[in-house]
Amino acid sequence: MTATSTQPTQPTQPTQPARPAKPAQPTARLLPVAEPSRVRRAALRLVRQDGRVFAAMIALNALAAGAGLVGPWLLGRIIDEVRGGASAASVDRLALLIFLFALAQLVLARYAAYVGHRFGERTAARIREQFTDRALALPTTMIERAGTGDLMTRGTADVAAVGATLRDAGPQVLIAATQAVFILAAVFALDPLLGACALVGLLGIWCAARWYLRRALTAYLAEGAANSALAEQLAATAAGARTVEALGLQRHRITACQEHIEQCRATRHHTLFLRSVLFPAVDISYVIPVAGVLLIGGTLHAHGTMTLGAVVASALYLRQLSQPLDTILQQMEQLQSSRASFARVEGLGLVTHTPPATAATPADHRIDVTDVHYAYDEGGDVLHGVDLTLRPGERLAIVGPSGAGKTTLGRLLAGMGTPHTGTVTVGQVPVADLNPDQLRGHIVLIPQEHHVFLGTVRDNLHLASPHATDAELRAALAAVGADWTEELPDGLDTDLGHEGHRPDGAQAQQLALARVVLADPHTLILDEATALLDPRAARHAERALAAVLEGRTVIAIAHRLQTASDADRVAVMEDGRLTELGTHTTLVAANGTYAALWRTWHGERPPAT
Secondary structure, eight states, X not given: OBSOOSSOOOOOOOOOOOOOOOOOOOSOOSSOOOOHHHHXXXXXXXXXXXXXXXXXXXXXXXXXXXXXXXXXXXXXXXXXXXXXXXXXXXXXXXXHHXXXXXXXXXXXXXXXXXXXXXXXXXXXXXXXXXXXXXXXXXXXXXXXXXXHHHHHHIIIIIHHHHHHIIIIIHHHHHHHHHXXXXXXXXXXXXXXXXXXXXXXXXXXXXXXXXXXHHHHHHHHHHHHHHHHHHHHHHHHHHHTHHHXXXXXXXXXXXXXXXXXXXXXXXXXXXXXXXXXXXXXXXXXXXXXXXXXXXXXXXXXXXXXXSOHHHHHHHHHHHHHHHHHHHHHHXXXXXXXXXXXXXXXXXXXXXXXXXXXXXXXXXXSSOEXXXXXXXXXXXXXXXXXXXXXXXXTTOEEEXXXXXXXXXXXXXXXXXXXXOOSEEEEEETTEEGGGSOHHHHHTTEEEXXXXXXXXXXXXXXXXXXXXXXXXXXXXXXXXXXXXXXXXXXXXXXXXXXXXXXXXXXXXXXXXXXXXXXXXXXXXXXXXXXXXXXXXXXXXHHHHHHHHHHXXXXXXXXXXXXXXXXXXXXXXXXXXXXXXXXXXXXXXXXXXXXXXXXXXXXXXXXXXOOOO
């Protein structure tokens, strides 16, 4: 379990282009995209979770569509009644019925939209919650390999697109589709020949939509991937701004970002081209069925086989059909875009790794590393046959040159990875088999960077112990010397971030250490927890850290050898191997690698041979 992770947080109608070349597809996705079959199953699962509301939405839409069909039919009746010499009272009654059915349609459609919005909001909330759960359960190595840009885009733009579709586009399309089916059925009921004429006239829309749908999903997936890549570039550039400036890499980073911007532009132009073909074809196709029905209906009326009212009603129905079809086609872009977004959101379910819910409980606090080999992705081993045992309450320092495997070993000890051969166990239970709650109670990693989450002080502390009382929270803060929290205007309810208190580096670390106190693990892994602080802040942090370390097993990944000299034992890593293990005094006397590092640290010359 990682108690802290990153640095302190201070808590958008283009014109139609000429047809562009189809953008190249990404050759690999670090975070996968769900297959269409999985997306369909996920969508059906969401519908079943709120099945009654969904059924009510369909029923209300059907009633609204049925009420809307009565008006044109009654208008045709009025025409026939007037031609037959009916009285004004008869016409008035029919007109009153038109008004009543129009009013009923308005009320039903409005309530159907309300129910649809409720369904959309609740379903969108489920998607957001599921995404959060899956993102938190992602293996740390997967997040680091994929980068934060892709995950951030999926959690913001993609989730928002799916939510907007469920809230707006989805109910609108469902209402429009119901209306379109009922209108076509009404035309067929008036005269099957006119209904067949209408269907033939609508073939142009079907062909244009089919052409669009065969290309849209791939195009929108490519656009989403390009957006993720751009977000990753911008995030990396912003995070490393000081390094970029110090090394004079501004032009290089600008060029890299411009390349990704160009890729985004190319993918968006491709999706725009698809829309620029679809919509003009649809606009032309609207006129054809109306013209066909008027011509054929007029001919039939001239031969006395159809009344004028039926011809007028059919033409009005087909004109009325343009509105729901417009809604469907205008939302088709949103539906295809959100379909691609939903595939990217659902793709997290393909890589989420949940440790097995083992019934085994560690027998004690002893940690054993046995013949561990580990490699990142497809590369070669970075750890080679590491064996190590830590006794409860022991303080161990892991030292060695850069790239020796110190941090990698510390991450495996913290359960942030699984060796491909060998085991890492606590109390004879593999660390990788512990669920997050179990792991938090045994081992916690404290890295160099410390994160302050947006929210109150209480929110930040409850991450480690959700049921802790205010007294326990204040005791944890007092244990690490965070007296500044008592001076905050709202105490534990003070907001942290842009609109509240902005903690500095030392305060951010104190909050992180207070979370450790609340989690109460028996083993702490320190990756130079004060290395990024200025000297004055580091002194305060080291005093707070000393209070947290009391009575616990401590594994210190030491970049400063002063830390190693205070440890019970020192483990020396070289090229992924554990080459020396012993007390500080013993290893200095052995005149090996550790002794050389110690002399270099103190600026001493090596002994003459």
